Amino acid sequence: MGTARMGKDPKSSVLNRWNQLHEVPNVFVTDGSCMASSSWQNPSLTYMALTARACNYAVDQMKKQNL
Amino acid sequence: MNLNLKAADQNTYDAIVIGTGISGGWAAKELCEKGLKTLVLERGRMVKHLEDYPTMNLKPWEIKYGDRLTPREIKEDYPVQSQTEYAVLQSTKHFFVKDSEHPYNQVKPFTWTRGYHVGGRSLTWARWSFRLSDIDLEANAREGIGVDWPLRYHDLEPWYDYVESYIGVSGRKDGLKQLPDGKFLPPWEMNCIEQHLEQKIAENYSDRILTLGRTSNITQSVGGRSKCMARNLCRRGCPYGAYFSSNAVTLPVAEATGNMTLRPHSIVHSIIYDKDKKKATGVRIVDAESNETIEYYAKIIFCCASTLGTTSILMNSVSDAFPNGLGNSSGELGHNLMDHHFRIGANGIYDGFADQYYKGRRPTGVIVPRFQNIDKKTTRKDYLRGFSNYGGGSREGFWRSGEEAAFAFGEDFKQSLVTPGPWNFNFNAFGECLPNHDNKVYLDHENTDKWGQPILSIDMKFRENELAMRPEMMSSSAEMLEGCRF
Numbered sequence: 001m002g003t004a005r006m007g008k009d010p011k012s013s014v015l016n017r018w019n020q021l022h023e024v025p026n027v028f029v030t031d032g033s034c035m036a037s038s039s040w041q042n043p044s045l046t047y048m049a050l051t052a053r054a055c056n057y058a059v060d061q062m063k064k065q066n067l
Numbered sequence: 068m069n070l071n072l073k074a075a076d077q078n079t080y081d082a083i084v085i086g087t088g089i090s091g092g093w094a095a096k097e098l099c100e101k102g103l104k105t106l107v108l109e110r111g112r113m114v115k116h117l118e119d120y121p122t123m124n125l126k127p128w129e130i131k132y133g134d135r136l137t138p139r140e141i142k143e144d145y146p147v148q149s150q151t152e153y154a155v156l157q158s159t160k161h162f163f164v165k166d167s168e169h170p171y172n173q174v175k176p177f178t179w180t181r182g183y184h185v186g187g188r189s190l191t192w193a194r195w196s197f198r199l200s201d202i203d204l205e206a207n208a209r210e211g212i213g214v215d216w217p218l219r220y221h222d223l224e225p226w227y228d229y230v231e232s233y234i235g236v237s238g239r240k241d242g243l244k245q246l247p248d249g250k251f252l253p254p255w256e257m258n259c260i261e262q263h264l265e266q267k268i269a270e271n272y273s274d275r276i277l278t279l280g281r282t283s284n285i286t287q288s289v290g291g292r293s294k295c296m297a298r299n300l301c302r303r304g305c306p307y308g309a310y311f312s313s314n315a316v317t318l319p320v321a322e323a324t325g326n327m328t329l330r331p332h333s334i335v336h337s338i339i340y341d342k343d344k345k346k347a348t349g350v351r352i353v354d355a356e357s358n359e360t361i362e363y364y365a366k367i368i369f370c371c372a373s374t375l376g377t378t379s380i381l382m383n384s385v386s387d388a389f390p391n392g393l394g395n396s397s398g399e400l401g402h403n404l405m406d407h408h409f410r411i412g413a414n415g416i417y418d419g420f421a422d423q424y425y426k427g428r429r430p431t432g433v434i435v436p437r438f439q440n441i442d443k444k445t446t447r448k449d450y451l452r453g454f455s456n457y458g459g460g461s462r463e464g465f466w467r468s469g470e471e472a473a474f475a476f477g478e479d480f481k482q483s484l485v486t487p488g489p490w491n492f493n494f495n496a497f498g499e500c501l502p503n504h505d506n507k508v509y510l511d512h513e514n515t516d517k518w519g520q521p522i523l524s525i526d527m528k529f530r531e532n533e534l535a536m537r538p539e540m541m542s543s544s545a546e547m548l549e550g551c552r553f
Contacts, residue, residue, distance in 0.1 A: 002403040002502050003378040007214035014381075014400050017217035021394035026367045027338060027347045029381075031090040032374035036216045037207050038405035040437050040455050040499045041197035041246075044189075047090045048234070049226035051371065055097035058082075058367050062103075067367055 001043060004033035019054040026067050028054050075364065080106040080328070083350055083365040085335050085380065088187025091371035092313025092321075093230070098369070099326040106363055107321070108333040108352060110372075111183030114162075114190070116314040120304025122158040130157050143167060150178050154191060159302045162191050172511055174526035177406075179375065185331055186314040187373065191302045194283045194310050194431065195457075196236045198227050198247045202441065210451055213403060213502035220247065234311040235289035237431075238281030246436045252286045254279040258425040260417055260460035260490040261433050267551040268435070274445055275438035280431035280457070283311035292316070297427030310430070332356050334518055337384040338368060338393055347393070353518050374404075375508060379523055382510050401509055403502040404527045411537055412456065412494040413544035415553025420490055424462060432459035435494075435547065439539070450535035454498035456544050463488025492548060496540035501532050 007013025010022035015034050021027045030051040032043060061067045081103035084094045091107065098105045113119065122130070134156045141149045144165040148155050155163050164181045171179060182188045201220045208215035224247070231250045238251040257265060257279065265277040284295040295309035308315035321327040332355040339349045339362065349364035370377040378401055384393035392400045439445055439453035447453075464487055506527040514522050 001374055002405040003374055003401050003508060004381060005214060005399060005403055005502070006217050008217045009214065011397055012214050012399060013217075014394055014397060017222075023389075023394040023396060024340065024345070024347050027370065027394065028367065029370040029377055030094060031086065031088070031371045031377050033370075033377050035405065036214055037203060037212070037502060038407060038500045039199050039203040040407065040453060040497055041199060041203070042193060042195040042497075044089050044192055045196040045227065045230065045236070046199055046223070048093050048230040049223050051090045051093040051369075052097055052230055053223070053226040055094055055101070055369070058369075059098070059101045059103065062081075062366065 001032040001035040001038050004029050005036045006034050007036060018057045019050055028058060030054050078349075078362060079364040080104045081365060082106070082367045082369065083108065083363060084369045084371060085350065086187065086371035086373065086376065087185045087313050087318065087329070088182075088371065088373060089189045089192065089311075089313065091187070091369070092189060092317035094369040094371050095313075095321040095327055095329075096317040099321040099324040102326065104326050105321070105328070106365065107318075107327055107329045108335055108350070108363075109185050109187075109329065109331045110334045110355065110376075111164075111185070111331065113329075113331045114185045114304075114314055116308065116312075116319065117304070117306065120306070121161070122303045123300070123306050125158060125303075132157055134158050136160065147173075147178055148180050151180055154180065154302065156302075158300075159191065162302065162304075168517070170514070170516065171522050172514070172524040174524050175528045177525040177527055179525065181373075185318070185329070186312055189312040190304055190314060194301065196231070196234075196238075196281050196283050196311075198249055199223070200245050200247050202245050206452060207502075212451070233290070234283055234316060235285035235287070235292075236281055236283055237279075237286040239279045241276060241278050241436070243276075243436055245441050249281070251281065252289070255282070255284075255286065255429050255431055257433060258460055259420050259423045260492055263417075263420070264460070264492060264547070264551050265433075268547060271547075271550045272438075274441075275435050277433055277435050277458075280434050282431035284430045285309055290316070295430060297429055299428035299430045301430055334520065335372065335380050336360070336520065337380060338370075339364075340384065340386045340388060340393060342386065342388040353520070355518060358518065375523060375525070378508060379510065379521075383521065399504075402504050402507045404506040404508060404525070405500040405502055406527070407497050408500060408529050408533050408537070409495055409497045411540045411544075412458075412496050413541060413548055414491060414493045415545075415548035415551075417460075417490040417492065417551075417553050424487065432457055434458065439536075447536075447539075450532050451501065452499040452532070452536075454496045454536055454540050456494045456496045456540075456547070458492060458494040458544075460490060460492040462490050492553060494544035494548065496544055498533060498536050498540055500529065503530055506530075
């Protein structure tokens with residue numbers, strides 16, 4: 001986990017809150033590399049939730065002609 | 068010219084998904100259901116639900132070598148992944164890559180478990196399904212570690228509801244703030260020794276409980292999949308589709324939309340970036356069978372190739388605009404690698420309940436969810452974050468008698484073969500790992516794999532905070548069992 005972490009600041013993180021690359025908005029990363037911390041929990045359910053959330057956002061942005 | 072345009076057109080989709088594991092399967096389902104023509108790329112071979120599970124119905128006596136890897140296989144093919152002990156077996160080895168065919172550099176020892184095939188590790192995962200809480204999502208900001216998560220539990224909650232309801236997660240509602248409850252199917256049952264331990268822990272402690280695991284093994288039929296039959300042979304692929312895998316759940320749904328093109332044997336080399344449009348335009352792949360290089364194009368790209376798979380692809384996607392990897396102006400790509408730390412706990416034998424047994428092979432266990440650093444009362448001076456104690460109780464069986472049988476004769480021998488042994492209970496604690504910039508991976512361009520791709524170097528170790536919590540991971544496990552007269 002963690003090697004393309006999410007964060008608020010493009011200077012210290014790779015992905016934004018929608019799992020988009022800060023610098024390349026039509027590329028999304030929704031596997032374990034997005035994790036900003038590991039927690040103790042098995043993470044797979046969180047990957048599923050983040051993926052579904054990011055897909056919903058991506059299609060919404062495509063409809064608005066933003067992607 | 069026309070021919071090239073036609074070729075480009077044929078290779079153009081609305082979306083590309085890289086990987087077919089837990090994340091990739093979900094991305095494929097969601098994007099296809101929303102009407103996007105989606106190319107789904109998988110670096111390994113095809114694995115179809117049911118028809119490509121060759122060992123799912125084999126009896127123990129039909130599997131060679133007592134289901135264990137041979138010393139030669141361990142030495143030649145699985146020297147790293149065999150260290151997981153439980154996962155790579157004769158009956159499951161076709162769902163794990165051979166270490167020998169997919170080399171990487173262990174700058175420090177790092178056990179990398181991989182399954183390169185359609186479905187990826189969704190076929191062999193442990194199936195425990197837990198939500199993160201705000202205690203987890205706020206911790207970095209609160210403690211000044213790494214970077215703050217850019218979201219909170221309320222952002223994730225509807226999506227946890229959505230995916231849990233869809234896949235089916237069995238569990239008990241415990242009302243813990245460190246482990247939010249979900250949309251659960253009925254929980255599995257505890258056996259008598261676990262009930263006993265649950266009761267004693269409730270009497271002996273005010274800061275913790277023992278509860279059932281939350282697992283994607285379904286206790287009721289969900290979406291046309293039958294309920295789990297408690298065979299506990301999940302990693303062979305399930306004939307009932309009774310636990311979540313991409314193969315059983317998400318990919319068939321994506322396929323049924325008619326919008327998915329699934330392409331196995333497609334190793335993604337890099338993502339193509341257009342600096343004028345400031346967008347990615349597609350991906351470049353190497354066909355694993357023909358070694359041909361092919362480009363595919365799409366409006367959006369979802370990277371779901373696993374932590375280290377996706378990271379390798381992004382690092383290999385270099386251009387004038389991004390000489391250090393795609394989207395890596397921060398310099399954080401490849402850094403802050405985290406893994407859970409475990410393999411520490413306690414085991415106890417219980418003298419009693421000799422007249423009780425259990426039915427079936429429950430495919431999950433019980434757990435004492437994290438009880439450290441939850442609030443002021445539970446704050447530890449020696450470490451941040453915490454761990455949970457995973458466990459399970461059972462009666463020792465034939466193998467015990469088998470060992471004893473070496474010294475037994477006649478009536479005693481026969482009796483020992485048909486009598487279950489004493490109850491035992493095993494705790495294995497599972498701990499959080501802090502992000503650290505110095506835990507990193509990078510590409511080794513001097514050494515390439517058989518497809519000419521640079522191999523990965525992994526330089527990661529557990530540090531002060533992880534090591535500081537390990538003594539208590541063991542002592543708390545032992546103490547809970549001793550307090551229960553084990």
